[in-house]
Amino acid sequence: MSLSGAGMTNIDMNLLVDFSYLISACLFIVGLKLQNRVRTARRGNFLSAFGMLLAIVVTLLLPEVVNYSVIFLMLAMGSAVGFLLAVNVRMTAMPQMVALLNGFGGLASALVSSSEFLRQGTAADTISLVTTMLGVFVGAITFTGSVLAYAKLEGWVEQQPVTFPLQQVLNLILALACLALGVILTGDRNAAWAFWMIAIISSVLGVLLVLPIGGADMPVVISLLNSYSGIAAAITGFVLMNKVLIVAGALVGASGIILCQIMCQAMNRSLVNVMFGGFGKVEGGTASKDGEYTSVKSCTSDEAALVLDGAQNIIIVPGYGLAAGRAQHSIRELQKLLESKGAAVKYAIHPVAGRMPGHMNILLAEAEVPYEQLYEMNDINPEFEQADVALVVGANDVTNPVARTERGSPIYGMPILDVDKARSVIVIKRSLSPGFAGIKNPLFEKENTMMFFADAKAGIDSLAKELKNL
Amino acid sequence: MEAILVAFFIFVLSCFIGFEVISKIPPTLHTPLMSGSNAISGITIAGALLCAGPKDMNATAILGWAAIIFAMINVVGGYWVTDRMMRMFKKK
Numbered sequence: 001m002s003l004s005g006a007g008m009t010n011i012d013m014n015l016l017v018d019f020s021y022l023i024s025a026c027l028f029i030v031g032l033k034l035q036n037r038v039r040t041a042r043r044g045n046f047l048s049a050f051g052m053l054l055a056i057v058v059t060l061l062l063p064e065v066v067n068y069s070v071i072f073l074m075l076a077m078g079s080a081v082g083f084l085l086a087v088n089v090r091m092t093a094m095p096q097m098v099a100l101l102n103g104f105g106g107l108a109s110a111l112v113s114s115s116e117f118l119r120q121g122t123a124a125d126t127i128s129l130v131t132t133m134l135g136v137f138v139g140a141i142t143f144t145g146s147v148l149a150y151a152k153l154e155g156w157v158e159q160q161p162v163t164f165p166l167q168q169v170l171n172l173i174l175a176l177a178c179l180a181l182g183v184i185l186t187g188d189r190n191a192a193w194a195f196w197m198i199a200i201i202s203s204v205l206g207v208l209l210v211l212p213i214g215g216a217d218m219p220v221v222i223s224l225l226n227s228y229s230g231i232a233a234a235i236t237g238f239v240l241m242n243k244v245l246i247v248a249g250a251l252v253g254a255s256g257i258i259l260c261q262i263m264c265q266a267m268n269r270s271l272v273n274v275m276f277g278g279f280g281k282v283e284g285g286t287a288s289k290d291g292e293y294t295s296v297k298s299c300t301s302d303e304a305a306l307v308l309d310g311a312q313n314i315i316i317v318p319g320y321g322l323a324a325g326r327a328q329h330s331i332r333e334l335q336k337l338l339e340s341k342g343a344a345v346k347y348a349i350h351p352v353a354g355r356m357p358g359h360m361n362i363l364l365a366e367a368e369v370p371y372e373q374l375y376e377m378n379d380i381n382p383e384f385e386q387a388d389v390a391l392v393v394g395a396n397d398v399t400n401p402v403a404r405t406e407r408g409s410p411i412y413g414m415p416i417l418d419v420d421k422a423r424s425v426i427v428i429k430r431s432l433s434p435g436f437a438g439i440k441n442p443l444f445e446k447e448n449t450m451m452f453f454a455d456a457k458a459g460i461d462s463l464a465k466e467l468k469n470l
Numbered sequence: 471m472e473a474i475l476v477a478f479f480i481f482v483l484s485c486f487i488g489f490e491v492i493s494k495i496p497p498t499l500h501t502p503l504m505s506g507s508n509a510i511s512g513i514t515i516a517g518a519l520l521c522a523g524p525k526d527m528n529a530t531a532i533l534g535w536a537a538i539i540f541a542m543i544n545v546v547g548g549y550w551v552t553d554r555m556m557r558m559f560k561k562k
Contacts, residue, residue, distance in 0.1 A: 028510055035503060036494040036519055042556040045506050049549040052513065056545075066524035067531070074522065074535050078542025085543070086550035094501055095544050097551060101508040108514040108541035114531035115521040127474050203521060227512045236517045238477055245479055247484040248513040254488025255507045259500060267481045351497060358500030362555055371498055372561040446556075 010063045020058040023469045027051025028248050032255075038371055055244055091366045092323055095356040099150040099222055105229035106142025109135055109236045114199065116239050122189040131238040133182050133195065135201045140233055142228040144206030149221055151208070151379045153355065160217035167212060168276055173268060176204045210373035212276065216320075216436035219356050220274045227256025236382035259357045266351035266377075268403075268414035293432050293440065299450040301459070304426050305466035307450065311388035314338055315380065317348045317417055318360055321394015321429065325456030328367040334464045335369065341467070347373055347382040348390075348417050350398040381418045394456045396435030399443055425449040428459040502555045509548025515541035 027047050034044025056075075059065060089097045106315050113135030120128060151157040173350065178198050185194040213221050230252025237245025316335065322328060335345045347369065353360040361374055375383075384390060394401055399419040403411045419425055420443050427444060428455065434440065443452055452459055495503050518541050521534025 001541055024513075026485075029491060032491045032503075032507075033487075034558060035499055035506065036491075036496065038498060038556075039495075039560045041502065041559075042498055042553060043553050045502070045549060045556060048506065048510060052509065052515075052545055052549070055513060055516050056519070059519045062520070063521070065519055067523060067525045070535060071522055071538065074538035078539040079546045081539070082543040082545065082547030083550060085510040085547045086554060087547060089551060091555075094505070094551075094555075097547075098501075098504050098508060101505065102511075104540040105508060105511040105544045108512070110508070110513055111537035111540070112517040114515055115530045115537065116517075117508065117522070118528075118530045118533065151500055222504070226507060226511075229489055230507065233511045233514045236514050238474070240483075240517050240520060241473055241477060242516060242520075243477070243480055245513050245517060246481050248510050250484035251488040251492075252482050252507040254485050254493045255503060258489065258492050261506065262497075262500075302510075334513060349497070354501075357499055357504065358502070361498040362501045362558070365498075365555070365558040365560070368558075371559050372562055374498060376497055382481065451547055460538045461482045 010079060013061065013063060016061055017058045018243070020054055021242070024051040024055040025244050025247040028251060032251065062322065073080060077194045091363055094359060095218060095222055096150050096363060097155045098356060099146050099153060099225065102222070102225040102229045103143045103146030103150065106139045106146060106225075106232050108139075109220050109232035110139025110143060110199065112236050113139060113239050114195075117192075117195055121176070122188065126186055126257050126327035127437070128239060129189075130182070130187055131235060133185065133198055135232065135235040135239050136195070136199045137178055139232040140199055142232050144203045145210045145221075145228075146206075146225045146346040148207050148210040149218065149225060152215065153218060153466065161214040162211040166277055167208070171205065171208055173206070174213065175203050175439055177201055178205075179462060209275070209324055213274065214436070216352075217267075217274050219352055219354070220260055220267075220271070221358075222356050223256050223259035223263055224271075224275075224458040225256070227253050227260060230254075230256060234423075262351060263357060266415060268411065293445060294433065295445050296451055297308055297447075297449065299426075299452050301454075302466045304450060304452045305463055305470060307424055307426060308338060308343075308389055308391070308463070309341065309467060309470050311338075313383075313387045314343050314345045314389045314391060315387045315419075315422065316419075317390060317392040317395050317399060317419055318347060318364070319395020319398065320355065321349075321391060322456045322463075323354055323360065323394075325394060327393065327456035327460055328363045328369075330464070332364070332367040332369050334460050334467070335373075337464055337467055345373065346375055346380060346383070348377065348384075348419075349374050350377055350387040350388075350395070350417055353395065365408065377415060377417060378382075384418045384421040387422040390419045390425045392425065392427040392429075393460065394429060396429070396441055397439075400437075400441045401443055402439070402441075410439060418462055419443060420446055420449075423448065426452055428452045428456060429455055430455055446452070498559075499556075502552045505548050505555070506552040509545050510554065512541045512544030512548060515545055
């Protein structure tokens with residue numbers, strides 16, 4: 001180490017920066033590790049954010065980073081937008097927010113790869129050429145795919161899967177075209193057009209990959225795009241030979257893949273089936289075939305309230321209908337009322353109850369439902385037999401008992417909540433319309449099931465009103 | 471060539487760490503995990519700062535500027551909204 005008269009040399013500076021990057025990477029890992037408990041999660045997130053701050057500050061200290069005025073302006077603009085998004089987003093809109101952030105992450109990686117491609121010009125060696133191309137490929141797919149996912153979730157674009165003939169063939173051709181362009185560019189450094197063609201084609205490919213995926217499959221897609229945004233960051237790390245980018249990108253890539261797996265298992269479908277299946281559309285067409293209900297018992301709010309009034313053990317099963325109807329605060333009020341009458345209330349959360357992994361938990365946390373009262377599917381299922389009442393709000397397929405019994409059913413084998421085993425079942429639902437799988441739910445016809453036809457919020461509120469009067 | 475191999479080593483080992491650490495996170499925290507990992511993928515900011523570093527006004531630098539904005543939206547938006555969610559979790 002030579003601390004010569006004038007201060008640190010550039011080499012010392014680079015060492016210091018590399019060492020700080022190592023600390024940042026450790027902080028990301030420790031931060032994630034602390035998120036394995038609710039109690040320590042906030043601290044973990046804070047540590048992770050501190051690691052990020054450190055990485056930003058030491059990068060600004062590098063001798064080649066000198067254009068401070070512009071850089072600070074850009075940093076301020078990005079921070080302001082991010083802050084406004086984070087403060088204003090509704091919890092029901094979290095899937096959109098995450099989709100958008102995934103997209104921006106991918107875009108940033110694509111931009112960095114493009115910038116590096118321009119900087120190196122014809123002097124680039126094969127390895128950096130290949131990594132910049134990969135960076136723009138994954139980054140652009142992540143960006144346009146996420147923007148489309150955002151638009152679908154926000155309701156700007158039809159949520160139904162969009163399929164057309166030879167769709168997969170077209171996707172394959174586009175991917176192969178990118179490969180061919182890559183080979184051309186590696187052979188001839190002057191063919192810069194090939195690089196920009198890759199950027200354009202992968203942007204189109206991102207849209208085409210998300211088009212055939214329906215609304216209810218969004219949890220899988222968001223998780224997958226989350227993973228892509230991490231992989232894009234890791235590739236950018238290869239482009240710049242920057243180790244903190246590689247570590248952080250790999251962590252995010254792994255996280256997205258794990259969540260993707262959990263979501264696929266919860267729907268008993270393979271990733272390939274979700275990505276290329278166009279599931280909702282195909283099954284929706286055959287929905288009415290055996291979908292006639294014959295012996296449904298419907299009830300009024302006072303009848304439902306009477307059943308709830310006498311119950312000791314109650315399990316609430318919230319589904320997407322609760323989120324869509326923004327009824328999380330109403331259900332919390334009903335829960336308090338039931339508890340004041342001496343009942344024990346638990347919530348049963350199916351992994352795909354919301355529109356993204358863990359979404360229902362967040363919605364209920366927002367309504368101040370204590371997290372100890374939220375039970376995972378495997379923990380709560382043995383308890384339905386002892387439950388006096390299972391109160392299902394806006395859930396359908398995840399309670400359908402044919403998943404256990406009928407081999408031919410499209411949802412056969414899907415893990416479900418064993419709602420039908422409760423002594424009595426009250427289902428708050430707007431109509432008998434089928435869920436995403438497009439099939440009939442025999443739970444609604446069981447003799448211990450009462451159907452209370454209402455919008456989630458209005459239904460719960462009227463139940464609470466009746467209960468108060470009892 | 472050796473540098474890329476070292477980088478690849480780091481990548482693969484980090485993937486394993488990621489799988490180990492993240493598979494222990496409970497489903498209750500999966501939404502904050504996603505927004506929080508979003509923020510981590512904003513680490514591209516380090517690359518963006520390098521691209522925008524020199525006092526130039528060329529395409530290389532301008533792409534870097536744009537990358538700073540989008541990466542920073544990711545970083546600030548991601549960490550902030552994650553904290554917002556984590557604050558909501560209440561005990562009985």
